[in-house]
């Protein structure tokens with residue numbers, strides 16, 4: 001099994017495959033991790049995925065350090081993560097944090113400000129601990145799906161592998177080589193994210209400013225600049241960002257003769273190019289993360305969407321390799337992830353609509369700003385951004401089915417998430433006679449039963465990606481066996497059980 005790309009998505013996928021028992025390697029063309037500035041924070045499903053694999057303390061430490069770095073630009077001690085819509089910052093004080101969806105996923109609140117570079121370092125350690133080799137300086141240049149495996153051409157020679165997953169970013173070579181179409185909408189603007197030395201920073205207002213040319217943001221740390229210029233999109237997206245280019249764009253947008261004297265670190269160029277792969281699977285080749293979908297970073301969704309892909313795909317592909325995957329399991333990857341990807345593309349497109357500099361967009365922006373100044377409006381947007389409302393359409397009548405499992409505290413003081421570090425399914429069993437555990441006994445090895453003495457819900461079957469596959473509020477095991485067979489495969493059931 002080969003994963004192409006050691007970005008956040010490739011690393012999460014490699015780890016999940018290893019936990020599912022697959023032999024996996026990662027091929028990465030860069031000799032060192034990328035230095036470019038990208039994602040600043042993670043959403044609830046990503047934080048909960050880290051939590052289930054025992055990585056929450058490390059992520060919380062990153063958040064503490066990040067908030068400290070933000071210093072006076074941040075709100076000291078306030079780790080409530082809200083985000084923004086087209087630069088309209090969502091006010092944490094307006095959010096109804098008691099909303100049942102938000103309150104049900106509060107345990108990871110200490111790990112939301114986790115910048116991409118630190119996240120990748122944390123994931124690289126995780127992958128190393130699992131013994132997965134990451135071969136750096138190896139670029140994939142060709143592939144041939146032979147039906148029983150994939151012959152992969154690389155700059156270090158040919159590799160034969162059972163399955164190939166392209167987690168190789170928006171310009172994915174794997175997607176191109178597999179002949180997968182990438183339809184969508186063209187970019188309208190060029191954006192930059194950089195930290196710069198600025199001779200006269202007092203000329204820039206903190207926060208977001210909209211102008212007829214686009215928008216810019218100064219902060220939330222000294223020298224950090226984000227720009228959006230409606231210029232038809234970048235001519236060359238991969239050329240390194242220069243100081244002169246960034247300064248010129250910032251001056252055009254702001255109309256201020258601000259002077260940048262140096263770039264600190266690697267600046268990023270981005271756009272609102274929005275595309276989704278026509279299929280996430282072609283034979284033995286699959287796509288995940290930016291390789292499967294690209295869009296503007298407004299609302300901080302791309303990394304999170306990709307990590308969700310990796311969590312969804314990892315255990316399914318692992319089950320195929322291990323030989324116990326139920327019929328059609330791998331096809332559920334595209335079916336379950338595509339609608340969410342399409343939603344994210346539209347969420348970012350909607351923001352482009354209110355960011356344009358013309359009078360109609362400005363009027364629309366005011367309407368949205370008014371809505372976002374209400375408790376209901378802000379709470380709605382924060383729920384969408386945080387991922388707590390994500391739901392997959394799965395068989396089963398309980399309201400939890402298809403949702404990410406909420407925080408579930410157990411009588412011994414642990415949380416259900418604490419029992420998921422090794423991967424696999426979790427079955428919470430609160431029946432007095434452990435009836436659910438007995439029913440699931442034939443799936444031992446794939447399903448870990450967690451007995452508990454609290455009352456409600458009485459039973460929950462959680463897939464390895466954190467999605468609830470079955471739940472019951474009573475000792476009635478109705479539907480549990482069917483759910484186990486549907487997701488965890490058919491097993492030989494002992495007669496006389």
Ligand SMILES: Cc1cc2nc3c(=O)[nH]c(=O)nc-3n(C[C@H](O)[C@H](O)[C@H](O)COP(=O)(O)OP(=O)(O)OC[C@H]3O[C@@H](n4cnc5c(N)ncnc54)[C@H](O)[C@@H]3O)c2cc1C
Nearest residue numbers: 005007009029039040140168169289290300301302303304
């Ligand atoms: C300015 C900016 C801000 C952002 N902010 C956020 C945010 O706040 N929240 C959020 O969720 N997302 C954000 N994103 C999006 C996020 O950065 C991406 O969605 C994320 O990096 C995707 O991860 P990935 O692993 O799919 O791809 P990448 O991170 O692009 O990793 C792909 C890897 O594959 C390697 N590779 C490429 N081709 C080959 C090849 N042929 N052979 C071998 N290796 C190859 C690359 O070197 C790279 O290491 C932001 C993006 C930008 C640009």
